[in-house]
Amino acid sequence: MLLAMDERIMIESFPPRRITLRVSVVTETFPPEVNGVSTTVERLVRGLQRRDHDMQVIRPRQTSDGWDREGARLGLEQVLTRGLPIPRYPQLRMGLPAQRALQSLWMHRRPDIVHIATEGPLGWSALRTARKLRLPVSTDFRTHFEAYSTHYGVGWLRRSVQAYLRRFHNQADCTLVPTQALADALRAQGFERLIVVPRGVDTDRFTPRHRHPLLRESWGAPGDTPVLLYVGRLAPEKNLELLVRTYRAMIDIDPRWRLVVVGDGPMRDRLAEHCPQAVFTGALTGDALARAYASGDVLAFPSMTETFGNVTLEALASGLPVLAFDYAAAAQVVRSGVNGWLAPVGDEDAFVEHARRLARERDWLPRLRAGAADAVAHLGWDRIVTQTEHIWVRLLAAHAAGPGVIRSSAWWDGQPAIGG
Structure with missing residues (x-):
């Protein structure tokens, strides 16, 4: 009816x-x-x-x-x-x-x-x-x-x-x-x-101003402990096996990295099994989502099935550098070495290598964060x-x-x- x-x-x-x-x-x-x-x-x-x-x-x-x-x-x-x-x-x-x-x-x-x-x-x-x-x-x-x-x-x-x-x-x-x-x-x-x-992108809601030290502490990431963030559905088409591989490569270099997963879906249990040390927040919306973005240090976006990828814009507006493949929204707004890193589409080894570089050379992070929000201010x-x-x-x-x-x-x- x-x-x-x-x-x-x-x-x-x-x-x-x-x-x-x-x-x-x-x-x-x-x-x-x-x-x-x-x-x-x-x-x-x-x-x-x-x-x-x-x-x-x-x-x-x-x-x-x-x-x-x-x-x-x-x-x-x-x-x-x-x-x-x-x-x-x-x-x-x-x-x-x-x-x-x-x-x-x-x-x-x-x-x-x-x-x-x-x-x-x-x-x-x-x-x-x-x-x-x-x-x-x-x-x-x-x-x-x-x-x-x-x-x-x-x-x-x-x-x-x-x-x-x-x-x-x-x-x-x-x-x-x-x-x-x-x-x-x-x-x-x-x-x-x-x-x-x-x-x-809602540039009033998604902003670096929402970085939240207490939220980071609740993730087990106080102070300058680095956080790798994922935001999206936990589903097969999101290429989450690459997220796991990327995180493992980063903690092999620097064990302090924390993985925070924002979202829900049919692969949640499987992902938790492969990354038991990760923090799973479930799906977030509104101000809670904005605080999560701004409180991370790098967004990993391993999907290759997007028509666009709204999370790319939301992360950048929040001052969060993005690691992604060179297509869809990322191809338009991410510049390697300026506000994130782009890997050629389908080249998962290059994706992981960019993550290793970030783990080895964390002095990149302040520079990447500084260039993130400016990239989407016009959108x-x-x-x-x-x-x-x-x-x-x-x-x-x-x-x-x-x-x-x-x-x-x-x-x-x-x-x-x-x-x-």
Whole structure:
């Protein structure tokens, strides 16, 4: 059953705008869930609300869901649908098909734009319904599901998943992607009408000022004891075997290093077995997460399946140098020897060697920390929200001009990429 709360928030500090959009955002992950997609969608929605746009979020109801009340307090209309737990991720839910309900909802109150953030059953229903009602529709490409198939023992499905994703996104009027490199790779696979919109970071929340000596002491890292931090899901696609190998290489050189793991997932027990001396905090959000970032010394990010990697921006904004592979967000903002170290994609030996160098020559750390926050100071959310708003206004105008215009490249070619 769909439950809707229809309220608007008017922010008087913003001047009147010539166009106020009613945007329906369809997503199968949103707070209270903790992941990069959830965070990014919520930031976008809140930013557009502050610009006086009328935002509607359609998402699965969560088992423990305080956001239905929080959303109402903030004037956000939410439509909660049925969902099921995702296999191996019982804390996450995927939406079930809801085409009839969406058609009734949008015929009763027609949105200007439908934006689909995820490609699951709920997203597919939204895409089909938007096409049927001739609504302008944009999508996000946020997760390499086809790459995940290898890590979950169904690599033989990779091509089928890739074909589904291509078919899904090519039915939209445009697809937003976070980096030019990803846009180039997807275009080579047959994806169409791609627009680069980099992701942002909350530079007010994530800041070096949140470094917390008492938190470090609770980790067993008082004073100048160095901390290697990992933040993210504890799942096969995150390449956590390399995290273990990296940490072992560092303590072979300097046993004082501590490993702190922020996050949860199906590999937690296995990781704890291989690193019994590590500190496991579980998933953190808000100020607790900000303090954890700022209280570390190096972020290790061994994943090679990211479309972006929000943790890279959050760590740098917190003054935390990043050790990562040279792709996605890290390729854009990390500079080896300036605010972290980059290894060639797939070269795990080089990744570990950079870690050994940090363990041997800790005088690098103050210099790397000094260059971290400056690297992402230009990626505050206001700029990203402005670019997305600009794209949607142009999409609406092109859609009004007729089907010939919307399928041409005239309206979306040359869309400006901010900070990326």
